[in-house]
Every structure is written in C-alpha cells, then in structure tokens.
Amino acid sequence: MDTLLNDLRERLGAKIVRDKLETGQLTIEVKAADITEVCLVLRDDEALAFNQLSDLCGLDYLSYGKADWETRDTTRTGFSRGVSQGVYIDTPDIEDRFAVVYHLLSLKHNRRLRVRSFVSGQPPKIASVTPIWAGANWFEREAFDLFGILFDGHPDLRRILTDYGFRGHPFRKDFPLEGNVEVRYDPEEGRVVYQPVSIKNRVLVPKTIRQDNRYTGSGESRGG
Amino acid sequence: MPEIRNMTMNFGPQHPAAHGVLRLVLEMDGEVIERADPHIGLLHRATEKLAESKPYNQSIGYMDRLDYVSMMCNEHAYVLAIEKLLGITPPVRARYIRVMFDEITRVLNHLMWLGAHGLDIGAMSMFLYCFREREDLMDCYEAVSGTRMHATYYRPGGVYRDLPAEMPRYQETSNRSRAEVKKLNEKRQGSLLDFIAAFVERFPGCIDEYETLLTDNRIWKQRTVGIGVVPPERAIELGFTGPMLRGSGVEWDLRRKQPYEVYDQLDFAIPVGVNGDCYDRYLVRVEEMRQSTAIISQCVDWLRDNPGPVIIDDHKLVPPQRETMKDDMESLIHHFKLFTEGYCVPEGEVYAAVEHPKGEFGIYLVSDGANKPYRLKVRAPGFVHLSSLDEMVQGHMLADVVAMIGTQDIVFGEIDR
Numbered sequence: 001m002d003t004l005l006n007d008l009r010e011r012l013g014a015k016i017v018r019d020k021l022e023t024g025q026l027t028i029e030v031k032a033a034d035i036t037e038v039c040l041v042l043r044d045d046e047a048l049a050f051n052q053l054s055d056l057c058g059l060d061y062l063s064y065g066k067a068d069w070e071t072r073d074t075t076r077t078g079f080s081r082g083v084s085q086g087v088y089i090d091t092p093d094i095e096d097r098f099a100v101v102y103h104l105l106s107l108k109h110n111r112r113l114r115v116r117s118f119v120s121g122q123p124p125k126i127a128s129v130t131p132i133w134a135g136a137n138w139f140e141r142e143a144f145d146l147f148g149i150l151f152d153g154h155p156d157l158r159r160i161l162t163d164y165g166f167r168g169h170p171f172r173k174d175f176p177l178e179g180n181v182e183v184r185y186d187p188e189e190g191r192v193v194y195q196p197v198s199i200k201n202r203v204l205v206p207k208t209i210r211q212d213n214r215y216t217g218s219g220e221s222r223g224g
Numbered sequence: 225m226p227e228i229r230n231m232t233m234n235f236g237p238q239h240p241a242a243h244g245v246l247r248l249v250l251e252m253d254g255e256v257i258e259r260a261d262p263h264i265g266l267l268h269r270a271t272e273k274l275a276e277s278k279p280y281n282q283s284i285g286y287m288d289r290l291d292y293v294s295m296m297c298n299e300h301a302y303v304l305a306i307e308k309l310l311g312i313t314p315p316v317r318a319r320y321i322r323v324m325f326d327e328i329t330r331v332l333n334h335l336m337w338l339g340a341h342g343l344d345i346g347a348m349s350m351f352l353y354c355f356r357e358r359e360d361l362m363d364c365y366e367a368v369s370g371t372r373m374h375a376t377y378y379r380p381g382g383v384y385r386d387l388p389a390e391m392p393r394y395q396e397t398s399n400r401s402r403a404e405v406k407k408l409n410e411k412r413q414g415s416l417l418d419f420i421a422a423f424v425e426r427f428p429g430c431i432d433e434y435e436t437l438l439t440d441n442r443i444w445k446q447r448t449v450g451i452g453v454v455p456p457e458r459a460i461e462l463g464f465t466g467p468m469l470r471g472s473g474v475e476w477d478l479r480r481k482q483p484y485e486v487y488d489q490l491d492f493a494i495p496v497g498v499n500g501d502c503y504d505r506y507l508v509r510v511e512e513m514r515q516s517t518a519i520i521s522q523c524v525d526w527l528r529d530n531p532g533p534v535i536i537d538d539h540k541l542v543p544p545q546r547e548t549m550k551d552d553m554e555s556l557i558h559h560f561k562l563f564t565e566g567y568c569v570p571e572g573e574v575y576a577a578v579e580h581p582k583g584e585f586g587i588y589l590v591s592d593g594a595n596k597p598y599r600l601k602v603r604a605p606g607f608v609h610l611s612s613l614d615e616m617v618q619g620h621m622l623a624d625v626v627a628m629i630g631t632q633d634i635v636f637g638e639i640d641r
Contacts, residue, residue, distance in 0.1 A: 022572050023308045052460050054577070055586055055603040065571075065592045103575055103588065103603070107460060107474070110481050114575065135463025138611035161265035161640060170270060177277050205279050209593045210568040212540065 004111055007047050012038060027114040032100075032126045035117050039132045042104060042113070050104035050113060053129065056139035058147035059099040059116075062173040068206035098124045098149055119149055128154040146171035177201050230258060233622075237266050241344045241626040244636035246610075248625070255621050260614045267640040275600040279566030280306055280380065283600070288374035290602060291638035294333040295365075296325045297580045298638070299378040304484060305576035305587040306380040309569045310541070317532040318382035319485040324420075324523035325368070325377070326485075326578070327516040331427070332361045333581035333633075334513050338434060341506075341630035345447045345623075347438060357430055360411075360423050367392055367416045381542050382535030387527065391419045417524050424521045431513055438506070448502035452616045452628045455500060462615070463608040466583025467512065468632065471497035471505035478579040492519050502631040509633075512581075541567050566595040575603075582606055582633050604638035 004026055005019060015038055018029040030038045042050045102115040119126045128151035129136045140151040141160040148169035151157055159166060168175055178201045186193040233250045236242035245266035251259040271290060275283040287302045288295040300322060307314070314322075335354040342350030362372040367388050369375035377384050391412040396405045411422060438444045454464070459472040469476055477494045479487040495511035497504030535542050543562050544555035571593040577586035583605025590599040609632040617625050 023311075023574050025575060027573070053463055054465075054584065055575070055588060055601065057588065057599075057601040059590065059599055064598060067594060101588070101601075103586070107476055112575070114573075133463065134458075134461045135608055135611065138607060142607075159265075161268045163265070171273055177273060203277075205282075205565060205595070207594045207596050208565055208568065210595075211593065212568055212570075 011041055011045055025114060027116060029116045032117045032119045036127045039129050043132055049108040050106045052105045052107060053102060053133035053135050054105045055103040056136055057101050058143035058149050059101055060147060060173045061097055067209040069208045098147060100126055100143060100149060123148055123150050125150040125152055127152045130154055243629055243634045257617050257620055260617045262610055262613055265640050267636045271641045272600045272602060275597050279595050280569060281566060285374060285376045288376060289637055290641060291635050293336045293635055294329045294581045295373055295375055296329045296377060297578060297585060300326060301576055301578045301585050301587045303378045303380045305574050305589040306569060308574045308576055309572055309591055312381055312536055314382040314536060315533045317530060318534045320523050320526050321383050321534060322378060323485050323487060324520055327519045328361050328364055330516045330581045331513050332358055334509050337633045344626045344630045346443060350437065353434060364416065364420060379535060386534045387416045389415050391416055417528055420520060421524050424517050427517050428514060431510060435510060445503060447627055448506060451502045451624050452631055453499060453501045462612045465605050467505055467508045468583060468609055471508045472500035473497055478577060478584060484578060490519050490522050502627050505631050568593060568595045580605060602641055604641060606634050606639045610634055610639055
C-alpha cells in the first residue's frame with residue numbers, strides 16, 4: 001500500500017489534497033475541479049492502471065458526528081434524552097456537505113483505491129466520469145437521484161431508482177425516513193392519488209456515539 | 225410509400241421473463257432492437273437509508289432481502305465490513321462455516337438461475353430438476369437458522385450458532401402417513417454435516433443430468449451461442465464482475481485474488497469462458513457449481529474434525545449465553561445494552577467485497593463512531609450488469625432480450641435495493 005501511495009504522489013503530486021490509510025485501504029481526496037484529470041491518470045498510467053470502477057456513490061455529511069443522545073457530558077439533570085426525529089434541517093450552504101466517493105480496482109495490479117471529492121455549489125456539481133469508465137453511467141444517475149449531485153457531461157442524467165415524478169433527493173440527511181408523500185387508491189376519483197404521509201417516524205434506538213477504546217485501533221477522525 | 229417508423233415497445237414490469245419487476249422500453253426496427261432503456265426502481269425500498277436508522281445488527285436481516293436468492297453471501301459482505309472496522313477476526317470454525325454456506329448459497333443461486341434461464345428460453349423441465357435440488361439446500365439453511373431463506377445467520381464476530389448435531393426431521397401429521405415420514409426422514413438420520421456430505425456426493429451426478437439436457441442440446445445452443453458477446457476489455461470497462469466477467473475470459477475471482485475467510489486454504493479452480501457469449505457464461509456457471517461442491521466437501525471434512533467456538537467471546541459485541549443471564553449480573557447488563565443500544569463502531573470507512581454468486585458484492589460502510597452506520601452503500605453486481613443491457617442487446621432480436629436478461633442473472637432485490 002505504501003508503494004501505491006508513492007506511485008500516486010509521484011504522478012498526481014499536489015492534486016492529492018489528503019490521503020489516509022485505514023484498515024489496509026487507501027483513500028485519497030481530490031478537488032472536484034481536478035476529478036477528470038486525476039481519473040484519467042489513474043486509469044491510463046501503467047503503474048496505476050485502475051481499469052475498473054467498482055462503485056461510485058454520493059455521501060451527505062450533514063449530520064456527521066451528531067448524536068441523538070449526549071453521553072459524554074452529564075448535566076445536573078442527567079443525560080439528554082434521545083428524542084430527535086432523525087431529521088436535520090437542510091443547510092445547503094454548508095461547506096463540504098456532499099461528497100462523491102469512487103472505488104477503483106486495478107485488475108492488473110490487484111489493488112483498490114478510494115477517491116473522494118467534496119462537491120459544492122447549489123446544486124452540487126462535478127464532472128462525470130462516464131467517458132472514462134463506461135460503468136459509471138448508472139452509478140452517477142443513482143447519486144443524482146438520491147443526493148441531487150449533478151454530473152457534468154453525463155449522457156443521460158435522469159432519475160433511476162425513485163418513482164416517476166418524484167420530488168426531492170431521498171438519501172440526503174434532511175429527507176425524512178418515512179418520506180413526504182404516500183399513495184392510496186381513491187374510490188371517488190377512481191385512480192391512485194398522492195397525499196401527505198400519515199405515518200410518523202419513531203426513533204426506537206437513538207443514535208449514540210461512544211468511544212470504546214478497545215476497538216479504536218482501526219479508525220480515526222475524518223479530518224485525519 | 226408509407227412512412228416507416230421505429231416502434232417503441234414496453235416489456236414488463238409484469239412479465240414472467242423479466243425476473244422480477246424490470247420494465248424495459250425497447251425501440252424496435254421490425255424485430256431488431258435498436259435501443260433498450262431499462263426502468264428500474266420498482267422494488268426500491270431504500271435499504272441503505274433504513275440501515276442508517278438502525279443499530280448495526282438489526283440490518284443483517286435486510287441484507288438477506290437484497291439478493292433474495294443468495295442470502296448468506298449478502299450478509300457476509302456486511303458482517304465483513306463491520307468486522308474490518310472493529311478490527312476483529314472470527315474463530316476459524318466460524319470462517320469455515322461461512323465459506324461452506326457461501327458455497328451452498330452459490331449452488332442455490334446458480335440452480336435458481338439455471339432453472340429460470342432454462343425456462344425463459346424453452347427448456348421447461350430444467351426448472352423442475354433444479355428446484356428438486358434446491359429443496360435440500362434450503363433444508364440446510366433451515367437447520368442452522370430456522371428459516372429457509374432469510375437466514376440472518378452471520379454475525380459480526382462469527383455465526384449465530386454452531387451446526388446442529390441432528391438434522392431436523394419430519395413429524396407425522398394427519399395428512400402425512402408414518403411410511404411417508406419414514407421415507408422423508410431416511411436422509412435425515414445423522415447430523416447436518418452428514419446431510420450435506422450426502423448431498424455433495426449425489427450432486428455432481430445431478431449436474432451431469434442438467435448437462436445432458438442442455439450442453440449439447442441443439443435448441444439450447446441456437447438460443448445462446450453467439451448471443452450477447454462481450455469482449456474482455458469491454459467487460460472490464462463496463463464494471464462486469466463474477467461469471468459475467470469470467471465468461472468473457474478474464475480470470476478474476478475475489479476468492480482467489482483477494483482471499484477472505486479461509487479460501488486461500490481450499491483447493492478449487494476458476495473456470496473461464498472463451499467467447500464471452502451466453503453459452504460460455506452458462507458453461508462457467510455450471511462448472512462453478514462443480515467447484516462449489518468440491519469446496520463444500522473440503523469444508524465438511526474440516527468441520528467434522530475441528531470442533532470449537534463459532535463466535536468470538538466478547539460480550540460487548542456478541543450477546544452472552546442465555547443461561548448465564550439468569551444468575552450473572554454482568555451478562556444481564558451486556559445483554560440489555562446490546563439489545564437496546566447495540567455496539568458503537570469506531571469512526572472510519574471501509575469497503576468489503578465478497579465473490580457473490582453474481583459478481584463482486586461490496587459494502588461501503590462509513591461510521592462516525594455511532595451505534596448505527598452513517599452511510600451504507602451496497603455495490604450490487606446486478607446493477608452494473610443491467611446497466612450494460614442496452615449495449616448488449618443492440619442489434620439482437622426481441623427473443624434474445626430474454627436470453628440476455630437470463631444470462632445476466634438479474635435479481636431485483638439487489639438492483640433496486
């Protein structure tokens with residue numbers, strides 16, 4: 001893995017904003033503006049030869065590290081109660097909220113690499129890698145559908161998993177788990193109608209962050 | 225002269241050959257396909273989002289429901305990801321059990337595929353033969369987990385419980401006579417391992433039967449040879465994995481190239497195709513069933529000789545024995561904490577992939593140190609394969625679409641997630 005990092009540093013130099021090795025897997029972070037250039041090097045350079053894109057996905061860091069239940073500091077009234085509905089307010093201007101993560105595989109060298117790129121803007125936008133790896137086509141459509149990240153240069157950027165005419169981007173952290181609309185058959189109108197959802201989200205197990213030092217050997221904080 | 229236009233045809237989502245809920249919009253020039261636009265998402269349940277709202281262990285059951293014909297392999301990738309983040313390794317017996325059940329699952333999946341693929345393109349009887357053998361393997365699932373399909377058997381740190389010493393037997397009922405029950409129970413006199421060993425002995429003969437029906441069958445070859453050819457370079461570019469990639473002649477198998485569990489200690493071969501057409505992919509999958517049988521047999525031998533723990537002894541992650549909860553305060557607390565809050569996984573991210581029967585099944589897990597995943601991404605092999613359908617069917621006839629869907633081994637549970 002060290003050799004991989006050296007190879008990458010040699011070829012990409014300052015384009016690597018950050019790099020991190022954890023559980024034997026290397027992650028590099030690049031600027032969104034550099035993504036096409038970096039990916040071309042990763043694919044075409046003989047020493048790297050990442051000829052397959054295993055996976056591409058969006059990521060929303062809006063509620064990263066925020067727990068429903070304060071466990072570290074007690075107050076005079078005791079621990080806070082886990083009463084959050086698990087929904088966070090949409091704050092579009094937040095820096096580094098969305099990221100696109102690419103998982104690359106080199107069949108030649110039998111190595112994997114994770115590339116992360118934070119995307120900003122309203123809506124967030126990054127260049128498409130479909131011209132580089134043909135397999136990225138549907139992955140980018142999915143990331144667009146679920147996170148609302150635009151991929152510049154994608155041949156056919158349509159929604160893929162959600163319903164026809166769906167509104168919103170369901171995997172964003174500010175999108176409620178139970179959704180916004182539900183469907184039912186309306187016998188009077190004689191068709192299926194959409195209406196605001198009637199169910200409420202119940203948090204059965206609050207999100208809790210605890211530091212258990214026995215298992216912290218492998219992980220570090222996102223900032224490195 | 226009348227104006228000639230291409231015809232747009234809708235295929236599915238309620239079509240028996242669509243393998244679930246695939247809706248295809250086909251642009252046809254006569255009977256030749258110019259463009260295919262798969263519409264997916266009709267089975268989208270937002271598994272990944274649901275997993276974000278639940279403690280880690282509660283999502284294992286969701287994994288079964290992704291690719292619902294290769295249940296335990298899905299679980300495997302998920303628990304591997306958690307184990308990597310926690311930095312724990314299950315006991316060696318658990319790893320052998322996992323490998324054995326992964327291979328049983330592979331046979332289950334390929335039997336389902338062979339039966340359905342055969343049925344789609346005219347080999348009706350295959351379906352019946354394949355389902356006959358699937359029944360025995362489902363019984364193995366039932367013996368270890370209590371359910372025939374959605375097992376929830378793998379746990380971070382091992383497997384839920386050890387293999388049963390006795391194979392469950394049929395009971396006499398009002399509509400099942402004693403003689404009938406006796407006949408049904410003949411194979412079930414010994415342990416689960418005896419049952420599997422008997423299956424492994426019998427199964428290669430069954431594969432021979434399937435091959436007698438199909439491999440040199442003129443109609444079968446007319447429907448599959450030269451259909452849906454994908455050259456190896458293109459297969460890699462498109463992100464193909466598993467039998468789809470090996471059918472094109474690329475020797476790539478995660479069990480060999482990036483071994484996990486105990487695959488590096490087992491003896492098996494990686495079959496590859498030559499032409500990259502539907503027929504070669506058929507041959508690859510049939511040979512994989514034979515290889516899986518060999519792996520299962522090696523695991524059975526090892527498991528017979530090596531008893532031991534099947535899950536790590538760490539009650540921060542694994543519930544304590546139920547008996548100890550009755551008189552041990554510590555166990556009671558552990559049990560309570562595990563089932564109300566779960567365990568917290570250290571902050572970090574990991575990608576764990578297994579050689580799933582359909583290809584590379586990967587789990588990308590991001591943890592912010594909480595008791596729930598921050599983000600879970602399922603890398604489903606079928607999703608990638610289906611995305612290439614447009615390219616594969618261009619220039620083929622309408623009837624070949626069905627062969628192509630069959631050869632991709634599509635299951636919508638994993639594609640739509």
